[in-house]
Amino acid sequence: MNIIDIESKYTSGVSSKRPLAIVRGKGAHVWDDSGREYIDCVGGQGTANIGHGNAVVADAIVEQARTLISLTEVFYNDKRAAVEEKLVQISPNHANRVYLCSSGTEAIETGIKLARYSTGRTGIVAFMRGFHGRTMGALSATWEPKYREPFVPLVPDFSHAPYDNLDKAREAITDKTAGVIVEVVQGEGGVRPGSQEFLRGLQDLCRERGAMLIVDEVQTGFCRTGKMFASEHFGLEGDFVCVAKSIAGGLPMGAVMIGERVKKLEPMIHGSTFGGNPLACAASIAAIGYMEQENLAARATELGAYMKGRLERIESPMIREVRGLGLMIGVELKQKVTPYLMALMERGVLALPAGLNVLRLLPPLVIEKSDLDIVADEIEYVLQEEK
Numbered sequence: 001m002n003i004i005d006i007e008s009k010y011t012s013g014v015s016s017k018r019p020l021a022i023v024r025g026k027g028a029h030v031w032d033d034s035g036r037e038y039i040d041c042v043g044g045q046g047t048a049n050i051g052h053g054n055a056v057v058a059d060a061i062v063e064q065a066r067t068l069i070s071l072t073e074v075f076y077n078d079k080r081a082a083v084e085e086k087l088v089q090i091s092p093n094h095a096n097r098v099y100l101c102s103s104g105t106e107a108i109e110t111g112i113k114l115a116r117y118s119t120g121r122t123g124i125v126a127f128m129r130g131f132h133g134r135t136m137g138a139l140s141a142t143w144e145p146k147y148r149e150p151f152v153p154l155v156p157d158f159s160h161a162p163y164d165n166l167d168k169a170r171e172a173i174t175d176k177t178a179g180v181i182v183e184v185v186q187g188e189g190g191v192r193p194g195s196q197e198f199l200r201g202l203q204d205l206c207r208e209r210g211a212m213l214i215v216d217e218v219q220t221g222f223c224r225t226g227k228m229f230a231s232e233h234f235g236l237e238g239d240f241v242c243v244a245k246s247i248a249g250g251l252p253m254g255a256v257m258i259g260e261r262v263k264k265l266e267p268m269i270h271g272s273t274f275g276g277n278p279l280a281c282a283a284s285i286a287a288i289g290y291m292e293q294e295n296l297a298a299r300a301t302e303l304g305a306y307m308k309g310r311l312e313r314i315e316s317p318m319i320r321e322v323r324g325l326g327l328m329i330g331v332e333l334k335q336k337v338t339p340y341l342m343a344l345m346e347r348g349v350l351a352l353p354a355g356l357n358v359l360r361l362l363p364p365l366v367i368e369k370s371d372l373d374i375v376a377d378e379i380e381y382v383l384q385e386e387k
């Protein structure tokens, strides 16, 4: 049996799979099991910002694996200390503490739980089209009915207000609100950047009404949008800034940068076995160092503007809008996007959907301009035909 047959037989089935087995990557390129090369604009769903096969991070992982992989947070550790200090230093919210975990949804759960803990209230205001993860708390904040409905009843006291509408947010946030959870750029919801007025307005409302602002930077974090964190574009300072995806060069890791409005956290009120394990921490220090040294934020700004320009110049009746921030780009189509993603794959380009009709690009930030040219040409080519 080949790889696809074996996986098809034994996988849980919850992923919608494409008929391709990827076995190797380098930079912004990946190879399938027959040796065919692809330009990768999926980027591990935004986890591969520093590129595949990054030697700096690979070396850090190997060295740490030989030194110490496992250690619970009960004990102190050199790599964990270094990553906590680094995250506080680069935090967009003047954080004074960090919580470490292993995924985006776990970082979001932490934000929700600690917002309740810190305020003694229960209400959580989230936004329409928002995506925050699949565990029960994060799912309760996620908007898409298809993801939510099979699992009701979800966690009580969650509500959804329209995104980028400050007047509606003003109505939704009350003295019962523990937390307001928001993406700076909605990712799965269609690559929609929030406005300065909306995001900073939420921050003011939270401060005025005693609620905690939980900023979800799981997808936008670590240089993706042209800054280390997308919050920096707007001077946004969440009480919790939740990150994951590319924090550790692709190894599973999440973190919450906790601001000073959050009350003192008592031992044992929250925790995670794998959180802060030395292997992920070593990878994270190397990955963040690499991003800073190579100035990947500036690269995302430059290449993002270039790519957006290229896509905007495509003359196709199929395109409704091109939008995004840095190298987080969405092309909204007037049609369903899946057939175009499959056509692109056949032509050697891997891209993502965001909802039903948005083509999303999350390439490694080390991608070459010449590769982006090929991607733009191929998108133009596949859009010539109605599918």
Ligand SMILES: Cc1ncc(COP(=O)(O)O)c(C=O)c1O
Residues within 6 Å of the ligand: 045, 103, 104, 105, 106, 108, 131, 132, 133, 134, 183, 187, 188, 216, 217, 218, 219, 244, 245
């Ligand atoms: C904005 C946002 N928040 C949370 C998550 C959940 O992260 P994870 O899949 O690591 O649990 C995602 C995942 O795509 C995301 O894009």
